[in-house]
Amino acid sequence: MTSNSAESVNALSLQERKYPVTKLMDYFVELQRRWFFERRNDADKWTHSLSKWAQSRTTRKMAKSRAWKVTGIDEYHYNIDDGGRRCVVDLSNRTCECRKWQVSGLPCEHAILVCRFKKQRDCSHLAMDYYTRVFVVSTYLEPINPASNEFEWVEPKNHVPLLPPVMEKRQAGRPLYYGCLVIFV
Ligand SMILES: [Zn+2]
Structure with a gap:
């Protein structure tokens, strides 16, 4: 069952998986927000006590x-x-x-x-x-808020840039990605 869910998400994000990891996270957060909103609104309209x-x-x-x-x-x-x-x-x-x-x-x-x-x-x-309808509504009750604008972010002074490893050969099923990650210490 876990494998099926993972495969579904993989199929859903076929293009987006080629994005840098921050954009990919934005995509998944937006997707979750849309799903929660739609399912919460849908469940609110049900008239029966069951889903x-x-x-x-x-x-x-x-x-x-x-x-x-x-x-x-x-x-x-x-x-x-x-x-x-x-x-x-x-x-x-x-x-x-x-x-x-x-x-x-x-x-x-x-x-x-x-x-x-x-x-x-x-x-x-x-x-x-x-x-029950009540249970479904409570599952999707929590709102998922968007991140603030990038220009509003406060950057800590003590971060160290972390360069990605050199990848000369593409791994099976993985895109070749060159970028720069930053870790905070
Ligand atoms: Zn029976």
Whole structure:
């Protein structure tokens, strides 16, 4: 999963990776700011208690389980016949024998069917908090402020220029870059 994320960012910044490192950082900060702003605004418009993605998954599961049969065992346990296999949903421990609920944190088709059987219109209380709108909004709540203008920067007096190593041969997948870094001591 980490590798996939890294590859996505690599593909996204194909051109920008050729920039000097300070410009590259500017690009990533700007990108993060745009993503946070858009996602925060998008989440503010949602009317359901679950995130848009989780709500669409739940709706799809609800449609899939429409014709399945449910019978109660006791207050917290329900037996579901989904046409191919039998599953027991345990509401007290938030588990289902199909294990989808435990693995994903979103209620499976069986748990959603129990919800409907109990005449509950909304099954969002069965999902983990990570799937709620409030959680998504809080994830993107912090603003990412832009850096001040370069002419406003205060340069310390005691810095030592650090020259980059001489690179005569380009490394695989890396641009050949000559520049000057500055370290502060
Ligand atoms: Zn299940």
